[in-house]
Amino acid sequence: MSAPQPEPLDLKTQMTRAAASLHKPSPAKATAVTSDLSIDETLLLHSVGWEPVDLVFGASIVSVPAGVWNWGNGEIVQASEAHTKAVEEACRHTERQCSHVKGFGVVGVGVDVAIHPHHIDVRLLGTAVRPTKPNAAEKRQFDTRGGFISDLSARDFVLLRQAGWAALGLTFGTSFVYAPRRSAGTVLQQKGQNVELTNLTTAMYAARESAMERMQASALSLGGQGVVAVRVNEGPVTFASHSIQFSAIGTAVSLATDAHQYCQPQVVLPLDDILVQFDATSLRH
Numbered sequence: 001m002s003a004p005q006p007e008p009l010d011l012k013t014q015m016t017r018a019a020a021s022l023h024k025p026s027p028a029k030a031t032a033v034t035s036d037l038s039i040d041e042t043l044l045l046h047s048v049g050w051e052p053v054d055l056v057f058g059a060s061i062v063s064v065p066a067g068v069w070n071w072g073n074g075e076i077v078q079a080s081e082a083h084t085k086a087v088e089e090a091c092r093h094t095e096r097q098c099s100h101v102k103g104f105g106v107v108g109v110g111v112d113v114a115i116h117p118h119h120i121d122v123r124l125l126g127t128a129v130r131p132t133k134p135n136a137a138e139k140r141q142f143d144t145r146g147g148f149i150s151d152l153s154a155r156d157f158v159l160l161r162q163a164g165w166a167a168l169g170l171t172f173g174t175s176f177v178y179a180p181r182r183s184a185g186t187v188l189q190q191k192g193q194n195v196e197l198t199n200l201t202t203a204m205y206a207a208r209e210s211a212m213e214r215m216q217a218s219a220l221s222l223g224g225q226g227v228v229a230v231r232v233n234e235g236p237v238t239f240a241s242h243s244i245q246f247s248a249i250g251t252a253v254s255l256a257t258d259a260h261q262y263c264q265p266q267v268v269l270p271l272d273d274i275l276v277q278f279d280a281t282s283l284r285h
Contacts, residue, residue, distance in 0.1 A: 035127045037108060041154035045129060048158050053128040054101040058094030061121045062086040069117060069240040075210065076176035076243060079120075083113075083174040083247070084214070086122040091149055091170055094124045098147045103128030104138065105148035105167065107157045111249055117239055124149070129157075137256065141166060145222070150251040152229055160228075164257035168222040172249040173214030179203040179242045200244065204234065207246035215248045224252030 035042065035052040042052055062082045069076070098106050109126035126149070131138050150157065150167040157167060180199045211232075219227045230250035237243040 036125070037127050037154050041108075044158050045154050046132075048161055049133060050129050050131050050158075053103045053130055056094055056097040056101065056103070056106055056126060056128045058090040058092070058097065058124040059122065060086045060089035060093065061119050062089070063119045064117070066118065069237070069243060071181060071242060072178045073180060074178060075206070076178060079176040079243075080174055080210075082120050083115075083122075083176070084172075086113075086120045087170075087172050087174075087249075090122040090124045094126070094149055095147055098128040098149075101128050102130065103147055104130040104134070104142050105150065107150050107152055107154050107167075109149055109151045109170065111151060111170075113233075113247070115237060115245070126151075127154075129154075141256070145169075151231075151249065152251050156229065159263065160253060161256075162261065162263050164255060164259065164261035165253045166256035168219075168224050168252040168254055170249065171215050171218040171222065171224065171227055171252045172247070173211040173216070173218060174245070174247040175207040175210035175214070176237070177203045177207040177210075177244050177246075179236075179244055181242075200236075203244040204246065207244050208234070211246040211248050215250065219250075219252035222252045223254055225254045227252055 033052050034055045036055060037045070037052055045051060062085045064082045065078050068078045094106060094109070106126040106128050109124050112123040112125075114121040128147075134142070145168065148167050149170045151170060152160065152167060160167060180203070215227065215230075227250040230248055232246065232248045234246040235244070237245055
């Protein structure tokens with residue numbers, strides 16, 4: 001039995017139908033969402049009336065003048081300023097993308113910093129979010145301060161909101177400090193001994209104090225009452241071991257309600273039955 005023959009194409013009819021469809025309004029389409037949030041985080045955001053919008057990115061590369069990594073005393077001011085400028089510009093680019101996709105803020109921001117002899121590279125990547133039906137307080141905060149950038153996970157962001165706190169923005173502080181040279185006599189005296197290298201210790205404390213003060217000043221400039229989820233990165237610079245770096249970054253927060261709201265603990269019952277998933281008798285041959 002021979003297979004049925006396909007009907008011949010009527011190109012004129014198809015072109016007429018296609019031309020007619022151009023005059024019809026397109027059907028409403030759901031907004032596509034690109035996000036690096038997990039499914040649990042996405043559902044958690046929806047549970048408090050927020051939704052992910054799109055993946056946003058910001059990057060900045062700032063040059064470091066030649067020769068600044070040579071031996072010296074005190075802070076390496078030009079390197080510290082280059083790092084600060086790179087973070088600020090990366091945040092500005094991220095905020096611009098968040099505003100473009102009509103987000104109220106960015107959560108789960110990953111901060112990637114690379115320090116090179118002649119430049120400092122900063123990259124930010126996170127998910128823009130917004131309330132599905134913003135209330136008056138949320139609109140007021142957005143109109144007053146604009147969108148926020150936060151390295152908080154979506155889970156921590158939701159917990160903060162439930163407790164009556166609001167994320168204001170990313171705060172940071174960085175300092176590069178020279179570790180003074182040890183004299184030849186000190187090197188010979190300490191050779192083969194377990195002693196504290198006070199030149200490195202002193203440089204580390206100096207870098208830490210400057211970086212933490214700058215992070216706190218950054219939080220105060222945003223009107224923050226505190227900084228949460230602070231992460232620090234410290235140690236010698238890889239290509240200039242006599243230079244010590246200390247960086248601190250976190251999210252500035254402030255109380256959005258009249259008083260702190262105490263979160264009631266909730267019992268979560270997993271639906272997976274471990275005994276059903278694993279049957280010991282199945283190991284028998």
